[in-house]
Amino acid sequence: MPLDPKFIGRTYPPTAPYEVGREKIREFADAIGDANPAYRDPEAARKLGHPDVIAPVTFPIVVSMTAAEQIVMDPELGLDYSRVVHADQRFAYARPVRAGDRLVAVVTVENIKSMAGNDIITTRADIATEDGEHVVTAHSTLAARGTAAEGEA
C-alpha cells in the first residue's frame, strides 16, 4: 500500500531535550576520524570564536534521526522500516551545535510520493535549544523499496 498523502504537513510533538556533551562530540569525531581541534579542545574552539567545543557538521543526525522515529515508527502511517533506505540529506545551520546545548527537535512530514513502486517520504527536523534558539534544520528523504507497488498500474 502506498503511504497516505494526508500525512503531508503533519508535525509531531517536540522531543525531550538532548544534552550535547563534550565527550559525545569527541566520540563522534573519533568515529568519523576527524582530528579537527574545534571538536576536542575548548581553547582551540574559543580561538575560532565559539564558547565551547563544536560538533562535526553531520552530528545533528544523532538528534534528527531519533526525532524522526516518531514518523518512521508511527503505526498509523505504516512505513515498512525494514525496507527503508536513506535517499538524501541536507543540513542548514543557524550556528554550529556545541557542547552544553540542550536541543529539542520538532519533526514534520514535508512530502510523500510514490516513484517506481517506492514510497518516498521527506521529513524535516527543526532543531532548536530548549530556550527556542534555532540551531539547525535537517531535511531527510527516506525511500521504502517496493512498498508502493500496489499503487502502481
Add this chain to the structure above:
Amino acid sequence: MAASISYDDVEVGTELPAQTFPVKRENLVRYAGASGDFNPIHWNQRFATEVGLPDVIAHGMYTMAEAVRVVTDWVEDPAAVVEYSVKFTRPVVVPDPEGAVVEVTGKVAQKLDDRRVRVDLTVTSDAGKVLGVPRAVVQLA
C-alpha cells in the same frame, strides 16, 4: 566563526585539497556506536547479503561525514559550513578485510552574496560516484 580562507582569494574553479579516506569494517562499527544507527546492513555480512546487497555497506551518513572534511579542513573552522546536502546514489561496499576507499575532490562552483561560496564535491569509490550533487555553502572570511 573564523574561516581561514578569504572570499577575495577564491574564484569559481578554485580547487580544494583532495583527500582519500579508507573505510574498513571497524570504522563502520565505531560509527554505528557513535551515531546510534545499528542497522545490521552496516556490520553484518550475512544480513546484508540476505537482503540482496553485495556485502556490508557503509552508512550513507558516514560517507557524508567523510566527504565534508575536504571543506572543513580547507577552512579550518567547521562552523563555516552553513549548508550541506547530498543524495545517496550508490552504496560504498566494504568487504572484510580489505575495505573500500572513498576519494573526495571539491571546487568552488559559485560565489554568492555575503562572502559565501558554493563548493561542489565529487565523491567516488571503486563503483564510481557514491554521492549525488554533494555540495556545501561555506562562509568565508
